[in-house]
Amino acid sequence: MTETVVVFLQAVSATLAWVSGLLFYRFWRESRDVLFVFFSAGFSVMAFAWVLLAVISPTGEARPYIYAVRLLAFLLLIAGMIQKNRST
Amino acid sequence: MMRSDQDLSIALQFMDNHIASLEELELLVALVGAPLRWWDATMLSRELGIPKNVARTVLERFARANLLDIRVTEDVRYQFRPTTRDLHDGAAALAMAYRTKPTALVHHLAALRRRSVRDFADAFRFRRNGRG
Amino acid sequence: MGAAETIYLLCAATSVVAAWMLLRYYLVRRTPLLLWSCIGFMGLAANSALVFVDLVLFREIDLSLPRTLAGAAGMMALVYGLTKDPRP
Numbered sequence: 216m217t218e219t220v221v222v223f224l225q226a227v228s229a230t231l232a233w234v235s236g237l238l239f240y241r242f243w244r245e246s247r248d249v250l251f252v253f254f255s256a257g258f259s260v261m262a263f264a265w266v267l268l269a270v271i272s273p274t275g276e277a278r279p280y281i282y283a284v285r286l287l288a289f290l291l292l293i294a295g296m297i298q299k300n301r302s303t
Numbered sequence: 304m305m306r307s308d309q310d311l312s313i314a315l316q317f318m319d320n321h322i323a324s325l326e327e328l329e330l331l332v333a334l335v336g337a338p339l340r341w342w343d344a345t346m347l348s349r350e351l352g353i354p355k356n357v358a359r360t361v362l363e364r365f366a367r368a369n370l371l372d373i374r375v376t377e378d379v380r381y382q383f384r385p386t387t388r389d390l391h392d393g394a395a396a397l398a399m400a401y402r403t404k405p406t407a408l409v410h411h412l413a414a415l416r417r418r419s420v421r422d423f424a425d426a427f428r429f430r431r432n433g434r435g
Numbered sequence: 436m437g438a439a440e441t442i443y444l445l446c447a448a449t450s451v452v453a454a455w456m457l458l459r460y461y462l463v464r465r466t467p468l469l470l471w472s473c474i475g476f477m478g479l480a481a482n483s484a485l486v487f488v489d490l491v492l493f494r495e496i497d498l499s500l501p502r503t504l505a506g507a508a509g510m511m512a513l514v515y516g517l518t519k520d521p522r523p
Binding site: 242245246248250251295296299300 | 421424
């Protein structure tokens with residue numbers, strides 16, 4: 216029962232992260248601020264990380280392919296934040 | 304010149320407080336333009352070409368903001384009757400600006416969302432350059 | 436501390452930094468998007484932090500439900516902020 220709820224919540228998170236990616240992309244189109252490209256990519260990758268968890272192994276956060284994807288997502292966010300401070 | 308700038312700035316301030324979309328702007332202008340008339344959502348929807356439920360929601364919101372008087376018959380009807388002088392002047396300035404400087408209003412509406420987006424990006428600057 | 440723990444700690448730290456920067460600017464500008472995004476990143480921080488705790492404690496307690504809930508709640512707050520009426 217708990218696992219079903221966990222998988223459901225991971226699916227919700229994945230969908231919302233994907234939507235966030237789309238919204239950040241739209242913000243980039245409107246503002247031309249490169250931060251949003253990084254955030255859009257980061258959240259899209261984060262969505263993929265949640266999909267992997269939900270579909271393959273809901274409690275498998277310790278698995279390398281899972282945390283590698285999560286790391287990539289956050290590196291993209293960090294890159295966006297760093298880039299924001301270098302261009303201004 | 305100065306008088307009209309002042310009016311525009313009153314109009315924009317009123318818009319910041321009460322208007323979030325083009326439909327709301329058109330709705331308010333229609334109400335201000337016919338201040339003796341009692342409107343309902345159906346009439347406004349027909350006249351402005353906006354969905355009835357949108358008109359109804361906006362009318363309710365304007366009423367809650369003390370811009371309109373309400374009368375309940377078979378349908379709920381609204382009349383433009385702001386409760387304070389400031390509200391009245393603001394709405395009137397907005398209606399006037401809609402006739403004389405509509406592009407300024409439309410740009411301001413779009414800028415509201417742009418400001419929000421820009422604020423998000425600016426939040427990630429570690430150092431502030433004095434603008435805050 | 437293994438790779439997984441380090442990475443989730445990094446994710447949590449990044450989320451906390453992002454949340455803090457958004458909060459700091461929200462206190463100046465009062466833009467709703469900033470507050471909701473801050474809450475969103477706090478949810479992500481909690482999600483990553485609870486994974487870290489779970490890994491470090493070797494599954495003595497199963498935190499899969501609370502951490503997934505935190506992540507989903509964070510994402511809901513973020514998407515709400517990104518799509519909300521911009522008027523304060």
